[in-house]
Amino acid sequence: MSDPHGTPAFDRRLAELARSAAAVARPESPAAVRLRAGRRTVRRRIGTGALAVAVLGAVVAGGVLRPSFRDDVPPAVTPSPVTPPSSTPTPTMEAPSVTASPPSPAGTVGARPPDPTPGRCTTANLTVTLGSPDAASGHRSVAVVFRNSGSTSCRLTGYPGVDALGGDGRTLAHAERTPRGYLGGAARGARPPTVTLRPGGVASALVEAQGFRADGGPCTAYVRLLVTPPDDVRSVRLGWDTDSCGELEVHPVVPGVTGRSG
Amino acid sequence: MDGDAGRAGAKGMLHADEFDEFYTSTYRRLVGQLYAMLGDLSEAEDAVQEAYCRAWQRRSKLNEYDNPEAWVRTVAYRIAVSSWRRTRNRLAAHRRHGPDQPVESVDSGDLDLIGALAGLPYEQRRVLVLHHLVGLPLADICRETGSPLGTVKSRLARGRQALAQHVAEFTDTRHGRISEDV
Numbered sequence: 001m002s003d004p005h006g007t008p009a010f011d012r013r014l015a016e017l018a019r020s021a022a023a024v025a026r027p028e029s030p031a032a033v034r035l036r037a038g039r040r041t042v043r044r045r046i047g048t049g050a051l052a053v054a055v056l057g058a059v060v061a062g063g064v065l066r067p068s069f070r071d072d073v074p075p076a077v078t079p080s081p082v083t084p085p086s087s088t089p090t091p092t093m094e095a096p097s098v099t100a101s102p103p104s105p106a107g108t109v110g111a112r113p114p115d116p117t118p119g120r121c122t123t124a125n126l127t128v129t130l131g132s133p134d135a136a137s138g139h140r141s142v143a144v145v146f147r148n149s150g151s152t153s154c155r156l157t158g159y160p161g162v163d164a165l166g167g168d169g170r171t172l173a174h175a176e177r178t179p180r181g182y183l184g185g186a187a188r189g190a191r192p193p194t195v196t197l198r199p200g201g202v203a204s205a206l207v208e209a210q211g212f213r214a215d216g217g218p219c220t221a222y223v224r225l226l227v228t229p230p231d232d233v234r235s236v237r238l239g240w241d242t243d244s245c246g247e248l249e250v251h252p253v254v255p256g257v258t259g260r261s262g
Numbered sequence: 263m264d265g266d267a268g269r270a271g272a273k274g275m276l277h278a279d280e281f282d283e284f285y286t287s288t289y290r291r292l293v294g295q296l297y298a299m300l301g302d303l304s305e306a307e308d309a310v311q312e313a314y315c316r317a318w319q320r321r322s323k324l325n326e327y328d329n330p331e332a333w334v335r336t337v338a339y340r341i342a343v344s345s346w347r348r349t350r351n352r353l354a355a356h357r358r359h360g361p362d363q364p365v366e367s368v369d370s371g372d373l374d375l376i377g378a379l380a381g382l383p384y385e386q387r388r389v390l391v392l393h394h395l396v397g398l399p400l401a402d403i404c405r406e407t408g409s410p411l412g413t414v415k416s417r418l419a420r421g422r423q424a425l426a427q428h429v430a431e432f433t434d435t436r437h438g439r440i441s442e443d444v
Contacts, residue, residue, distance in 0.1 A: 010429045013375050014395045018294030021303050025293040028311065030282035037318040138308035212308065212345055214315075 026137060026182060036214075036247075039176075118153035118196055123234040125150030128227055130238050131204060131257050134183055138211050140244040141183040143204040143259035144227050148197035157194040160205050161228035161235065162250040172222055173209075175250040181208045184260035185251030192252030193261075206251045206259025209244035219245040276321035285314055288331050296338050298391045301380050305342050313338035335396075336406055343384060378428040386421035389414055 131143035144162070148154055162175035179186050184206045186192055195203040212219055221243050228235040230253060254261040276284075289310065296306035313334045317324055327333045379387055385407075392403045403414050422432040 008394075008431050010425070010431060011394045013372050013429075014298055014391065017372055017375060018291075018298045018395055021297035021306065022290035022294035024303070025290050025307055027285075027289045027293075030285040030314075031278075033285060033311065033314050034278060034281065034318050037315040137304040139304075210308070214312065216344075 028182060032178070032181075118155050120231055121146065121148060121150075121154035121156045121197060121229060122232050123229055123236065125152075125154055126229055128229065128236045128238065130225070130240060131259070133240075133242065136183060139182040139208055140211060140242050141181075141206055141208045141259070142225075142240055142242070143206050143257060144225070144238070144250075145202055145204045145257050146197070146229060146253065147202045148199055151199050153196055153198050153201075155194055155196050156203050156230055156253045158192050158230040159250055159252050160230050161226075162205075162207055162248070163226040164209070164222035164240075164248050165224040165226055165237070166220060167223045169224075171226070172220065172245070173248040175207060175248040178249045178251060180251050181206070181249050183208055184258065186254055187261050193254060195253055195255050202257050203253050203255055204257050204259040205253045207240075208247075208249045208251070209242065210247040211244050213246035215246075219243075221245050222248070276318075276324045281318055281321060284330060288334070289314070292331065292335055292338065295335060295391060295396055296342065298379070298395050299339060299384070299388045300342050301376065301387075305345070306338075309338040309342035309345070310334070312341050332402075332406055339388060374428055378425050382421055382424055386417045386424070389417040390421040390425075393418060 125148060127147040127149045129145050129147070131145045133140065133142040135141070144160060146156060146160075159177040163171050164173040164175070166172045179192070180188070197203055207225060209222065222240055222245060225238050225240050226235050227238060251259060292310045292313075293303075293306050296310055297303050300306050300309075316337055317330065317334050324330050324333070379390075382390070388407065389403060392398045392406060393400070398406065400411060400414055400418075403409075404411055407414065409417075422429075426432040
């Protein structure tokens, strides 16, 4: 129905559609975009050759060229193991200046104010599992859940180590440590909390990734995560059924099973 | 829709706070526009996000661009379409037929229009969105898409024709506003 006095109906309907999409958009912080762009610049210098190969691969797969040396499936390109950025990723983007109280616990086991008495949780007294996966806007996430299987309380603080492995067990990526990401993480502005786990208590850290690679290379999905609890040296392998293949991140341990707080 | 923002006045390196303001003031609008072009919110958001990333990488030049918002939109569109092509190639390799990639759409809303737009070739759809949502005159659409005027006009006309069943004012294509807007 065209409204003779105003905007044509199509324009309005289109605008409404765009608005509804814009309303549910979940922008990263601009600082996170800048940070990611900065990291990428380093990687890009190395990655240009790989990109050219990928583009050629796509052309070949698209049937423009039909050489006999490779037939079809683009994802069959074996991924070269991802080299982590040489500088150690800094866990804090903006240094939190406040002595924030730990974020309110989402789950059952609360974060008490840091309590020096209990010892650190280690793989010896932890059961590590993956929670339910989540996805939005090309981003995928899964919470790594740490359950205190010991008989005394223990503490967890900071980031677990997380690597993504391919089906052949090779390391595809090392997770970047970021306070929070698209789908969750630690509360804004707060330091990673110290979570005290009573026997049977749980805490979790959110792992995020994306369903594409930022360098445009072929997407070889992660198959397993190699998880090392914070301040620990022993790790566990956990199967992750996902289609994600890039931008692996891990956020700090927070109370509850969702990997989210604040 | 409001006009493009983010026109940078001064030349020179874009500062972090300028970038942040540009990002914050334009992000949602661009996601909306890209969603209208692509029909897939996650694609739209990923592409826009990635385009801002590239914008920051070339911040030394961004201020020289006439219209940084249009630059981000153009780059985001290219990213989305090229990743689509990749996905299609991959899907084609895996299963010879079947539906296109699953589309995550905005749940509520104008399902009729969403469905109708989904049937359009994406270049037609892009031109429709640039014209009817972004509000660009044809000359600017030519610049943004890198296509000659004749191509833009015919895409717009064919897009409107294809939507005629769902959009009352396009039913009589002779009343199209193409020539008025040049």
